Amino acid sequence: xxxxxxxxxxxxxxxxxxxxxxxxxxxxxxxxxxxxxxxxxxxxxxxxxxxxxxxxxxxxxxxxxxxxxxxxxxxxxxxxxxxxxxxxxxxxxxxxxxxxxxxxxxxxxxxxxxxxxxxxxxxxxxxxxxxxxxxxxxxxxxxxxxxxxxxxxxxxxxxxxxxxxxxxxxxxxxxxxxxxxxxxxxxxxxxxxxxxxxxxxxxxxxxxxxxxxxxxxxxxxxxxxxxxxxxxxxxxxxxxxxxxxxxxxxxxxxxxxxxxxxxxxxxxxxxxxxxxxxxxxxxxxxxxxxxxxxxxxxxxxxxxxxxxxx
Amino acid sequence: xxxxxxxxxxxxxxxxxxxxxxxxxxxxxxxxxxxxxxxxxxxxxxxxxxxxxxxxxxxxxxxxxxxxxxxxxxxxxxxxxxxxxxxxxxxxxxxxxxxxxxxxxxxxxxxxxxxxxxxxxxxxxxxxxxxxxxxxxxxxxxxxxxxxxxxxxxxxxxxxxxxxxxxxxxxxxxxxxxxxxxxxxxxxxxxxxxxxxxxxxxxxxxxxxxxxxxxxxxxxxxxxxxxxxxxxxxxxxxxxxxxxxxxxxxxxxxxxxxxxxxxxxxxxxxxxxxxxxxxxxxxxxxxxxxxxxxxxxxxxxxxxxxxxxxxxxxxxxxxxxxxxxxxxxxxxxxxxxxxxxxxxxxxxxxxxxxxxxxxxxxxxxxxxxxxxxxxxxxxxxxxxxxxxxxxxxxxxxxxxxxxxxxxxxxxxxxxxxxxxxxxxxxxxxxxxxxxxxxxxxxxxxxxxxxxxxxxxxxxxxxxxxxxxxxxxxxxxxxxxxxxxxxxxxxxxxxxxxxxxxxxxxxxxxxxxxxxxx
Numbered sequence: 001x002x003x004x005x006x007x008x009x010x011x012x013x014x015x016x017x018x019x020x021x022x023x024x025x026x027x028x029x030x031x032x033x034x035x036x037x038x039x040x041x042x043x044x045x046x047x048x049x050x051x052x053x054x055x056x057x058x059x060x061x062x063x064x065x066x067x068x069x070x071x072x073x074x075x076x077x078x079x080x081x082x083x084x085x086x087x088x089x090x091x092x093x094x095x096x097x098x099x100x101x102x103x104x105x106x107x108x109x110x111x112x113x114x115x116x117x118x119x120x121x122x123x124x125x126x127x128x129x130x131x132x133x134x135x136x137x138x139x140x141x142x143x144x145x146x147x148x149x150x151x152x153x154x155x156x157x158x159x160x161x162x163x164x165x166x167x168x169x170x171x172x173x174x175x176x177x178x179x180x181x182x183x184x185x186x187x188x189x190x191x192x193x194x195x196x197x198x199x200x201x202x203x204x205x206x207x208x209x210x211x212x213x214x215x216x217x218x219x220x221x222x223x224x225x226x227x228x229x230x231x232x233x234x235x236x237x238x239x240x241x242x243x244x245x246x247x248x249x250x251x252x253x254x255x256x257x258x259x260x261x262x263x264x265x266x267x268x269x270x271x272x273x274x275x276x277x278x279x280x281x282x283x284x285x286x287x288x289x290x291x292x293x294x295x296x297x298x299x300x301x302x303x304x305x306x307x308x309x310x
Numbered sequence: 311x312x313x314x315x316x317x318x319x320x321x322x323x324x325x326x327x328x329x330x331x332x333x334x335x336x337x338x339x340x341x342x343x344x345x346x347x348x349x350x351x352x353x354x355x356x357x358x359x360x361x362x363x364x365x366x367x368x369x370x371x372x373x374x375x376x377x378x379x380x381x382x383x384x385x386x387x388x389x390x391x392x393x394x395x396x397x398x399x400x401x402x403x404x405x406x407x408x409x410x411x412x413x414x415x416x417x418x419x420x421x422x423x424x425x426x427x428x429x430x431x432x433x434x435x436x437x438x439x440x441x442x443x444x445x446x447x448x449x450x451x452x453x454x455x456x457x458x459x460x461x462x463x464x465x466x467x468x469x470x471x472x473x474x475x476x477x478x479x480x481x482x483x484x485x486x487x488x489x490x491x492x493x494x495x496x497x498x499x500x501x502x503x504x505x506x507x508x509x510x511x512x513x514x515x516x517x518x519x520x521x522x523x524x525x526x527x528x529x530x531x532x533x534x535x536x537x538x539x540x541x542x543x544x545x546x547x548x549x550x551x552x553x554x555x556x557x558x559x560x561x562x563x564x565x566x567x568x569x570x571x572x573x574x575x576x577x578x579x580x581x582x583x584x585x586x587x588x589x590x591x592x593x594x595x596x597x598x599x600x601x602x603x604x605x606x607x608x609x610x611x612x613x614x615x616x617x618x619x620x621x622x623x624x625x626x627x628x629x630x631x632x633x634x635x636x637x638x639x640x641x642x643x644x645x646x647x648x649x650x651x652x653x654x655x656x657x658x659x660x661x662x663x664x665x666x667x668x669x670x671x672x673x674x675x676x677x678x679x680x681x682x683x684x685x686x687x688x689x690x691x692x693x694x695x696x697x698x699x700x701x702x703x704x705x706x707x708x709x710x711x712x713x714x715x716x717x718x719x720x721x722x723x724x725x726x727x728x729x730x731x732x733x734x735x736x737x738x739x740x741x742x743x744x745x746x747x748x749x750x751x752x753x754x755x756x757x758x759x760x761x762x763x764x765x766x767x768x769x770x771x772x773x774x775x776x777x778x779x780x781x782x783x784x785x786x787x788x789x790x791x792x793x794x795x796x797x798x799x800x801x802x803x804x805x806x807x808x809x810x811x812x813x814x815x816x817x818x819x820x821x822x823x824x825x826x827x
Contacts, residue, residue, distance in 0.1 A: 001611055001612050001613075002593060002595065002599050002609055002610065002611055002612075003599070003610045003611060003612055004596065004598070004599050004610075005593075006612045086412075090575065093401070093575050093580070093584070094574070094575045095594075096401075096584035096585075096587075096588065096594070097584050097587035097588040097592075097593070097594045098594075101400075101588065104401060105399055105400055105401070108399060108400070108401040109399045112398060112399070112414075154612060158612075248612070250613045252613035252614045253612065253613045253614060306612045307612075308610075
């Protein structure tokens with residue numbers, strides 16, 4: 001596979017995963033804002049997903065519609081869903097012959113939906129949940145189409161490597177920011193706060209089934225970092241990353257493969273052999289930032305050994 | 311990038327449109343049941359209409375007209391909308407970048423097919439086959455023995471003054487002696503229906519993806535209509551091209567590496583490049599994906615370098631190798647020319663073909679056919695005057711208002727003067743320029759183009775069309791897929807038919823011989 005193509009597939013996939021994360025986050029936070037209209041602040045969301053300065057974030061933190069517009073359709077926001085999808089599509093367009101026609105069409109239609117100029121107006125006047133749901137569905141269509149139509153070759157491996165790196169980083173970020181909002185105080189229990197956090201990454205129902213004893217911050221950490229069956233957990237993402245990377249094993253790029261296998265294996269073991277206790281001992285923030293650094297190290301090494309073409 | 315599809319000869323139409331005189335409209339009645347759809351169809355006098363002959367619908371159009379009449383305007387509008395949506399969602403678009411933002415545009419599509427009968431096609435096919443054979447001989451000859459120059463059939467000055475004549479191609483045996491692997495030959499019809507060759511595109515002709523996609527759209531908007539009308543299929547095109555590319559591989563291996571070299575996603579024909587790569591299952595590469603080492607071309611892959619055997623390039627000669635041609639080119643591959651000359655990689659089309667589709671050389675193609683093949687040309691040339699010939703120049707200067715003046719080394723509709731609309735000043739300016747560099751200009755009389763029905767705002771209306779069939783030349787001979795790209799001037803009275811100014815395309819049907827039914 002061409003290095004440029006691998007690079008584009010990887011980034012297309014990262015952007016698609018990111019747009020999914022943002023849309024889910026927006027939907028649940030909007031719902032949460034309706035529960036608690038006075039206390040609710042969009043600030044953590046803006047901190048995770050935008051480059052806004054603190055002042056700028058404060059300025060719109062209590063205006064749901066303004067945040068939605070900024071996060072979904074704003075052309076000036078490099079991380080708006082519109083801009084992320086544009087980047088995903090540009091990447092897809094440059095590798096159109098390496099993804100299936102169905103996948104290309106699905107992504108292309110998603111892009112045209114978000115570009116529709118009426119969307120801004122709808123976000124102001126209509127029910128945002130309906131609109132966000134519709135966008136999330138288009139993303140799901142993308143995932144399903146990739147799953148059903150893409151050949152299980154190197155291209156598929158790079159798609160998944162991109163997807164799971166992005167997801168692992170995202171989950172770690174969300175957890176980190178949400179806890180920093182509470183000053184990493186794990187003793188406090190604020191039921192709706194954790195409920196909405198879990199819902200925003202589709203983990204609420206799993207939580208209820210696993211931990212029947214009500215909300216405990218430690219359990220939330222355990223589910224989002226360590227649960228190997230929760231598809232948005234760091235552990236799950238890293239295990240998947242390892243599996244898809246293994247598929248690239250090849251005599252011809254032995255050096256690059258060994259370097260990356262070492263790095264990914266290290267993260268995998270680190271997460272696998274952590275417990276909530278060991279994480280607390282190390283400090284949640286230290287632990288999560290360490291993970292993030294290592295994931296970025298993987299991305300950088302991929303760039304060097306697999307994607308370099310210029 | 312010069313893209314002849316989106317601009318190119320489309321401009322040529324404009325001239326003909328102007329000639330139509332509103333006063334010359336003759337209302338037509340037809341023998342079939344007249345409906346709202348047809349009763350506003352007025353063919354300009356002195357124009358060959360593809361659908362009407364005098365007052366009757368030509369036989370080849372009856373199936374379609376009948377089908378259209380059975381639908382109401384609402385249904386037809388829905389079909390038009392469906393076509394638009396299909397183009398958009400499939401990404402059959404080109405992106406226009408303005409103020410940093412990309413805007414997706416569709417190359418306009420008219421839902422009514424342009425229909426060519428089996429007999430017409432047989433004639434076109436034979437004519438193109440003959441012409442291409444002669445042009446290939448010519449390219450081999452001018453880059454090697456130059457018999458045609460020594461015999462004085464084509465003047466030596468014509469060749470050496472042509473900017474597309476590349477000395478780098480001298481005395482180099484291209485694989486199988488094939489220079490033109492893919493040709494897009496532009497045809498027009500004059501008022502009595504005779505086909506004329508307007509232009510030979512022998513470098514990187516574009517538009518074939520629209521031939522293929524337009525057909526796919528027709529299948530969706532008019533179910534069953536194609537088989538019922540006995541329309542020949544065009545889907546073989548990518549398979550034939552792929553077979554020809556495989557056959558060119560210098561290495562005799564089971565699976566040679568074939569790539570399609572594109573200038574990248576910002577090129578207006580990018581959609582075509584990706585479509586062809588997908589349909590042939592070959593890798594779509596950019597210049598930066600390739601590297602030359604030890605006179606071999608490699609592509610940079612995730613598992614190291616892989617040798618490339620055949621390159622179907624959609625990058626112009628001048629940008630192909632910064633070492634040999636334009637040193638500022640970012641689109642090419644340094645050293646590719648040396649790998650080509652060593653025979654380590656095949657390049658399609660061959661480099662230097664521009665000498666054969668130059669607008670001044672065009673005049674000599676009939677002579678080439680007689681010289682190399684000892685045959686009379688089947689398809690006619692549009693009469694062309696050389697302005698470096700004093701007599702011809704005087705004649706042209708005497709009748710500037712019925713002439714179109716074209717610069718020989720420019721395309722895309724640039725460097726053209728339309729005599730009948732040009733101002734005194736413009737004509738004077740051109741005369742001065744022509745006298746300075748007569749070799750750089752040619753003149754042609756203005757010919758009326760045939761018209762074809764288009765669906766517009768609930769009615770059929772005649773619009774001017776041309777035709778570009780695509781010929782493929784491989785070691786086993788020349789094959790022409792029965793079809794092509796019909797370009798159409800969609801805007802009434804429009805002067806320019808650039809895609810940016812109202813030019814569009816149609817699905818082009820070639821009907822099967824009744825005997826084959």
